[in-house]
Amino acid sequence: MTTAAELRSRATLWPKGNYFEDFAVGKVFEHHWGRTLTESDNIQFSALTLNYHPAYFNVPYARALGHPGAVANPMLVFLVVFGLSVEDLSEIGGAFLGVRALTFHRPVAVGETLTARSTVTAVRESDSRPREGIVTWHTEGFDEHGELLIDFLRTNLISKRPNGDLA
Numbered sequence: 001m002t003t004a005a006e007l008r009s010r011a012t013l014w015p016k017g018n019y020f021e022d023f024a025v026g027k028v029f030e031h032h033w034g035r036t037l038t039e040s041d042n043i044q045f046s047a048l049t050l051n052y053h054p055a056y057f058n059v060p061y062a063r064a065l066g067h068p069g070a071v072a073n074p075m076l077v078f079l080v081v082f083g084l085s086v087e088d089l090s091e092i093g094g095a096f097l098g099v100r101a102l103t104f105h106r107p108v109a110v111g112e113t114l115t116a117r118s119t120v121t122a123v124r125e126s127d128s129r130p131r132e133g134i135v136t137w138h139t140e141g142f143d144e145h146g147e148l149l150i151d152f153l154r155t156n157l158i159s160k161r162p163n164g165d166l167a
Contacts, residue, residue: 016087016091016092017087017088017089017090017091017092017093018088018089018092018158019092019158019159019160019161020123020132020133020135020158020159020160020161021160021161023120023123023133023135023158024120024123025120025121025122025123026119026120027119027120028117028118028119028120029085029088029089029117029118029119029137030117031084031085031087031088031115031116031117031118032084032087033084033115034084034113034114034115034116034144035080035083035084035113035114036111036112036113036114037072037076037077037080037108037110037111037112037113037114038110038111039070039110039111041076042056042070042072042073042076042110043056043057045073045075045076045079046073046076049073049075051073051075053073055067055070055071056070056071056072056073057070058070067107067109068109069109069110069111070109070110071107071108071109071110072107072108072109072110072112074104074107074108077104077108077114077141077149077150078102078104078150078152080114080141081114081116081139081141081149081150082099082139082152082154084114084115084116084141085116085118085137085139085154088118089118089135089137089156090156090158092158092159093158093159094132094156094157094158094159095156095157096154096156097134097155097156097157098154098155099152099153099154099155100152100153100154101151101152101153102150102151102152103150103151103152104149104150105147105148105149105150105151106147106149108143108149112143112144112149113143113144114141114142114143114149115141115142115143115144116139116140116141116142117139117140117142118137118138118139118140119137119138120135120136120137121136121137121138121153122134122135122136122155123135123136126157129157131159131160132157132158132159132160133157133158133160134155134156134157134158135155135156135158136153136154136155137153137154137155138151138152138153139151139152139153139154
């Protein structure tokens with residue numbers, strides 16, 4: 001019988017994310033898969049964040065406001081699009097430095113599928129952290145028809161390759 005320790009010893013470490021040296025201004029990342037926002041996602045997120053706007057929970061109320069059904073909590077939309085970008089942009093590690101220029105282009109309906117794309121807009125060395133650099137991306141979130149739903153700029157400290165290794 002194979003033990004867990006034996007299985008772990010045979011496992012291959014699969015590197016994830018990109019190092020600072022992998023980013024150049026203009027490089028575009030089409031983030032994988034996408035994510036459909038379900039009713040349970042919306043209700044649970046809204047309840048856990050104490051955001052009880054009736055349009056997120058009450059279909060007749062949302063319809064009275066002119067929506068076809070329940071509206072997805074905008075912060076859920078933001079965090080899903082942000083999350084879709086993490087594997088490509090910041091999974092390697094480094095401090096999150098902030099988001100700016102966050103724009104919601106239209107309400108998102110529960111049941112829509114979100115996809116994301118990010119473009120590198122700035123890359124620079126860190127003055128105070130020689131083993132990290134600072135990278136900014138413009139991230140856009142789209143519906144399943146390619147319509148722009150949300151966009152923002154986000155900045156992170158990103159680790160440099162260990163010992164200056166090349167890819």
